[in-house]
Amino acid sequence: MIDFGHNPVEKPSYRRRKPTSKMRGRIKPEVYAAAMERSGGHCERCGKxxxxxxxxxQCAHLVRRWRIEVETTINDVAMLCGPSVNTGTCHNWIDYTKEGKDWAEEYRQQLYERSKENEE
Ligand SMILES: [Zn+2]
Structure with missing residues (x-):
């Protein structure tokens, strides 16, 4: 496209194309409700x-918020015993330990696979 007389400097491309990580990390009420239903009121890791x-x-993120592409889905969260600030709870474990993070990644994979199966 030729556009004479137009300043060729592009508009800033950092204008948001996708929601901020805070928005993407938001857990919608329906996601929360679905997670609660799935968990049956028990911690999804230890069963407490x-x-x-x-x-x-607590509805815990299984992935870092910035890694969520569009929005937080039911497969990105798990109901875990908390509070996350207390050592020894599962929420604390997945947020602050390597082992816990690995578990969360794996659990998320399982959830995605399970939801794929359900679609078929
Ligand atoms: Zn637990």
Whole structure:
């Protein structure tokens, strides 16, 4: 395209094409509800029953937020016992230990495979 008299400097390309990682990392209420249903109210790793009153079950990201492409889906999260700031909880474990991160990656893979199977 020839466009004389037009400043050839491109518009800044850093304008957002995709949502910010914060937006992508947002867990929508329906995702939360689906995760809760899947977990049956138990921690998806250790099976500990979550106390709804104290909200000991947390919807944890299985991947770093910046690695989520579009938005957080049911396959990107797991209900884990928390709070994440407490050592010894599963949420803390997947957020702060290498072993936990590996588990989370693997669990996410399983979820994706399972959801693929369900589609077929
Ligand atoms: Zn747990």
């Amino acid at each position: 029953y979550g106390n709804p009153e104290y909200q000991t079950l």
